[in-house]
Amino acid sequence: MTVSIGYINGKYVELDELAIPIEERGHQFGDGVYEVIRYYDGKGFMLEEHLERLKESTEAIRINLEGGIEPIRSIIEEGVKKAGIPDCYVYLQITRGIAERNHLFPGSEVKPSISMTVKKMVPRKKEAEEGVGVITHPDERWANCYIKSLNLLPNILAKQTAADAGCFEAILIKDNYVTEGTQSTMFIVEGVTVVTPPLSKQILPGITRIAVLDICKIAGIKLEEREISKEELFNADEVFLTSTMSEVMPITSIDNQKVGTGEPGNITKVLMELFVAKRSK
């Protein structure tokens, strides 16, 4: 069984193989977008939603996918099949392509570059069972975080600051309000109400966020989409994050302060179970 495979522009490559020239717009500008998709037991979880978001990201930065999104679906499905790993994650990125360095878009003869890796997933079991600690960090990102772009330097720097403090993630705070994590969506629980910030240009429309909203609706759990102040965050009964890779992940401390009892909360645990049920369907 392969442990991981790489792909670029129609060709399968080794992960350490030279595959891109230096003048490529991902490499020189971060000029591209991406998705991370989880496969459970050989089936892509919420693949349609990921493809739809990828399409929206490419449109937002004006990358023209001539054949639309369907060829991307085929690339992903073929890659997963070729990798032969039923529990894997797909990383797929699209850049504006290979062209002489110039801020301006290259001509239409330059086609977008599509690269992908398919790797075995090692679920984050210990973290999910025990909960994780996080820090708060100023949200220093650009104005259009609804686009899943490769301009990830602010995310990297905040996430590394979290890791340096022994934490799993950084909760980004803008003007005293929670936006999201560096690679996750934020939720709090107040009493029996689940709260998450409403979608805006500042926030990525998380795919696992959609799943959790769906679960709340079906299970009759009260949910509010509204702004969360930093004070509310620290006073919440429960806090959790969601992402494709972390699923539903309890947060048990923020800036070294306990969340609630310091253990994963009850509503969070119910949502974790319902999430497992949903993605196992």
Added chain:
Amino acid sequence: MTVSIGYINGKYVELDELAIPIEERGHQFGDGVYEVIRYYDGKGFMLEEHLERLKESTEAIRINLEGGIEPIRSIIEEGVKKAGIPDCYVYLQITRGIAERNHLFPGSEVKPSISMTVKKMVPRKKEAEEGVGVITHPDERWANCYIKSLNLLPNILAKQTAADAGCFEAILIKDNYVTEGTQSTMFIVEGVTVVTPPLSKQILPGITRIAVLDICKIAGIKLEEREISKEELFNADEVFLTSTMSEVMPITSIDNQKVGTGEPGNITKVLMELFVAKRSK
């Protein structure tokens, strides 16, 4: 005579040669910094200042250059010599290196990737003579634009919007004040006073900006470093931009409105001449 050369991590490469694996932190995160350096008649213009800014950029994003900045100087000087083009520009970028995709910094065994191109310079004579048109555009960039990072997507999108409007550059406006261009520093002239925004986290400390400030001082031209409102920009007698590639470039229209008489301004033209004198020394 070579027209351009490429370089990466100790090796000279063709510009279209495969040189980088897909899992490289420039390619996947824009996790790096860069400089563009102009050589006039075989001599690097303000090379020390570029190297110093590059050092500061790497430090700001916590890329560790084990040997310091001196090996970078050698790479640049050797590259220019090898290219054999006296009037050229060097593009040099440093990323956090080649590592399995993870937001967190890789271990210390992963060394930064250094890539470079040296290309023949074609001066922007027509634009400099006639002046250029620009648009205003919201500044949607992140909070740390003083770092010359590869996260250039907002710059690209604004610059392309300018080009779509038949313009040379976009002046970025934040909270009604001018920050800078997508790849240039902004100056206005009010009467006999040259004005440019003060350095801050929002603004790249331009190398040509340093040169122009220097010229003003030596020539006794009154200069103020202070905020410029959008209204002031539109009412200025003269407007110009500076950058390594554009030197001192007159702006003759903004959002289709004439600047002053619609011709390059007199103080701008004096500064252009003094700049040519300075870089020809």
